[in-house]
Amino acid sequence: MPELPEVEVVRRGLERWIGGRTIAGAEVLHPRAIRRHLAGPVDFADRLRGLPFAAPRRRGKYLWLPLGDDAALLAHLGMSGQLLVQPGRAPDEKHLRVRITFTDAAAGELRFVDQRTFGGLSLHPLLGEGLPDVIAHIARDPLDPLFDEDAFHQALRRKRTTIKRALLDQSLISGVGNIYADEALWRTRLHYERPTATLTRPVTTELLTRVREVMTAALAVGGTSFDSLYVNVNGESGYFDRSLDVYGREDEPCRRCATPVRRRPWMNRSSYFCPKCQRPPR
DNA sequence: GGAAGCTCCTGAAAGC
DNA sequence: TGCTTTCAGGAGCTTC
Structure with a gap:
């Protein structure tokens, strides 16, 4: 499931392989893949034709390819989205949703492949700071040098919610999904239902340190892949699943205290x- | 207005 | 063997 490290791996691949390429055409094979482009598939293809891709950018789990100074192709990978750079002669993937070709045929094709169709592509105007308008509400991510730790802590204190909900709230902190939320909470020894209003500033600082730590480690090995659903632009999987401490380890011993790891249904996921390291709140 | 819950979707795995 | 159910989860939308 693509979270910040996986999306950043894809962004780097796009920067290397298609930055500066000019679009020859776009083909929408499944309308749901561009459902957030309200003007529809024909408009989507018409508006892309002839434009050059600038260097891709990212905020949290969103990435976008600027098209000139005032618009961008925005992408979200959802649960199973893949942006693949493929040779034009390569056979179509089973779940190929959108194909973008370039004027330089040697560049291959950019393909959006998405089995579960939670992801999508869309075109949007850019705001003053180069951010697509529809993601103006998305907070900076913890790897962003301009991420404001103090503002994040104050926001947590104001909220009447629990810490894992807050970590997954992309308007508070972006890029964190279910896997890295569980990993960072385990490293900080925080229970997922700890009320955010009870967090002290040192605990928030420790939590952010652990979030950055786990994401940086995942990024270094190409992200987390449990199956073929997350791959980089060349179709290769990451290796961080071998380093996960709690996620997906139900009944296996905690790597700190050997207590069996527990799994609890939570928000449809x-x-x-660890019931010993991460005590539930009173 | 804020917080919680629902819904979209596909295919692998489990259950019967 | 084959059919049905469960599970995975990001984020926009709806409900309370």
Whole structure:
């Protein structure tokens, strides 16, 4: 499942392989893939034709390819989205949703492949700081040098919610998904249902340190892949799943205290934690 | 207005 | 063997 490290791996691949290429055409094979482009597939293809891609940018789990100074192609990978750079002669993938070709045929094609169709592409105007308008509400991510730790802590203190919900709230901190939330909470010894209003500034600082730590480590090995659903632009998987401490390790011993890791249903998904290291709140 | 819950979707795995 | 159910989860939308 693509979170910040996986999206950053893809962004770097796009920068290397398609930055500066001029679009020859776009083909939408599944309308749901561009559902956030309200003007529809024909407009989507018409507006892309003839434009050059500038260097890709990212905020949290969103990445975008600027097209000149005032618009961009915005991408979100959702659960299973892949942006692949493929030779034009390569056979179509089973879940190929959008194909973008370039004037330089040697550059190959940019393909958006998405089995579960939670991801998508869309075109949007850019705001003053070069951010697509529809993601203006997305907070900076913890690897962004301009991420404001103090403002984040104050926001947590104001909220009447629990820490894992807050970590997944992209308007508070972006880029964190279910896997890295569980990993960072385990490293900080925080239970996922700890009320955010009870966090002290040192605890928030420690949590942010652990979030950055786990994301940086994942980025170094190409991200986390449990299956073929997350790959980089060349179709290769990452290796961080071998380094996960709690996520997906139900009944296996905690790597700190050997207590069996627990899994609890949580918000239509799962939370993994060590019942000894991460005591529930009173 | 803020917080919680629902929904979209596909295919692998589990259950019967 | 084959059918049905469960599970995975990001984020926009709806409900309370």
